[in-house]
Amino acid sequence: DIQMTQSPSSLSASVGDRVTITCRASQYIGNYLNWYQHKPGKVPNLLIYAASSLQSGAPSRFSGSVSGPDFTLTISSLQPEDFATYYCQQTSRTPVIFGQGTRVEIK
Amino acid sequence: QVHLVQSGAEVKNPGASVKVSCKAAGYTFTDYYIHWVRQAPGQGLEWMGWISPDTGGRIYETKFEGRVTMTTDTSNSTVYMELSKLRSDDTAVFYCARSGVGTGYFLDYWGQGTLVTVSS
Numbered sequence: 001d002i003q004m005t006q007s008p009s010s011l012s013a014s015v016g017d018r019v020t021i022t023c024r025a026s027q028y029i030g031n032y033l034n035w036y037q038h039k040p041g042k043v044p045n046l047l048i049y050a051a052s053s054l055q056s057g058a059p060s061r062f063s064g065s066v067s068g069p070d071f072t073l074t075i076s077s078l079q080p081e082d083f084a085t086y087y088c089q090q091t092s093r094t095p096v097i098f099g100q101g102t103r104v105e106i107k
Numbered sequence: 108q109v110h111l112v113q114s115g116a117e118v119k120n121p122g123a124s125v126k127v128s129c130k131a132a133g134y135t136f137t138d139y140y141i142h143w144v145r146q147a148p149g150q151g152l153e154w155m156g157w158i159s160p161d162t163g164g165r166i167y168e169t170k171f172e173g174r175v176t177m178t179t180d181t182s183n184s185t186v187y188m189e190l191s192k193l194r195s196d197d198t199a200v201f202y203c204a205r206s207g208v209g210t211g212y213f214l215d216y217w218g219q220g221t222l223v224t225v226s227s
Contacts, residue, residue: 032211036152043202043220044144044152049213087152091212095168096142096154 002027006088006099012107019075021102023088026069032092033071035064038101039084047086048073078104109133111141111203111218118224124191127221129203136184137161140206142214143177143188145199153199158186159208193225 003026013019023033035048046055048064051071061076075082083106088099114128129141143155156167158177165177176189186203200220206212 030211034213036214038152043217044204044214045217046213046215049215050211055213055215085151089152089154089213091206092210094166096157098144098152098154101151 001095002029002090002093002097004088004090004097004099006102008102009100010103010105012105013078014107015078015080017078017107019078019082019104021073021086021088021104023071023073023099024069025071025090025092027092028069029090029092031066032090033064033066034089034091035062035073036087036089037082037084038087044087075104109205109216111205111216113201113203113218113221116222116224118226119193120227121194121225123193123225124189125193125223126187126189127201127203127223129186129188129218131184131186131205134205136181138208140208140212141177141179141186142204142206143175144202144204144214146202147196147199150199155188155201157206160184160186161208190223193223195225197223198225199223 005024031051033051036044038044047058051066052064085101110132140157142157158165160179178187203218204214205216
C-alpha cells in the first residue's frame with residue numbers, strides 16, 4: 001500500500017501568517033493528491049484536488065503544489081476561520097489513504 | 108443542489124451489526140461513486156471503501172474485508188453500509204461522500220455523518 005507521511009502533525013500560527021503543510025508519498029502517485037479541511041463537529045471540506053486545482057468555493061488563499069514526491073498545501077494569509085485540521089489524500093490507487101492530519105492552532 | 112443525507116445515530120452492543128444509509132439528491136445517482144469514511148474519537152479520517160451505484164462494483168479497504176458490506180438501491184438513490192461484528196474501537200462518526208469515477212477522484216460532497224457508538 002502507498003504510505004502518506006504528513007507533516008507537521010500540528011502547528012501554532014497567528015492570523016496573517018503564511019502556513020505550509022506537506023505530504024510525502026511512498027510511491028509515485030502522479031498528481032492524484034487532494035487536500036481537505038476538517039473542523040470539529042463539521043463535515044470535511046475539499047480544498048484542493050489533483051495537487052493544485054482549487055475546488056469551487058474554496059478561498060484563493062489556499063493553494064497546492066507538488067515537487068517530486070512532496071505535495072504542499074499553502075495558506076497564504078491565515079484567517080480566523082482557517083483553524084482546523086487538514087488532511088491530504090491520495091487516490092492514485094486503492095486503498096485510498098489519508099495523511100495523519102495537521103492540526104492548525106491559534107498562537 | 109447536491110445533498111447526501113445519512114441516517115441517524117446508533118448505539119450497538121459489541122458483536123452486533125449496524126447499517127447506515129446515505130440518500131443522494133440533486134445529481135444523477137449512477138454517475139458517481141459513493142465512498143465511506145470514518146473518524147474515531149481523537150483520530151484521523153479512515154477510508155473504508157466505495158461502491159458504484161451504476162455497476163454495483165465495490166472495493167473495500169482490506170482492514171474491513173469480511174465485516175463491511177456496501178449496497179445500493181438505485182430506485183431510491185440510496186447507498187447502505189453495513190458493518191458487522193462490532194467492537195468498541197468501531198465507535199466513530201461514519202461519513203458517506205461522493206466522487207467521480209476512475210482514477211484520481213476526489214470527495215466533493217459529504218453526508219452529515221452518523222455517530223455509531225459500540226458499548227455494552
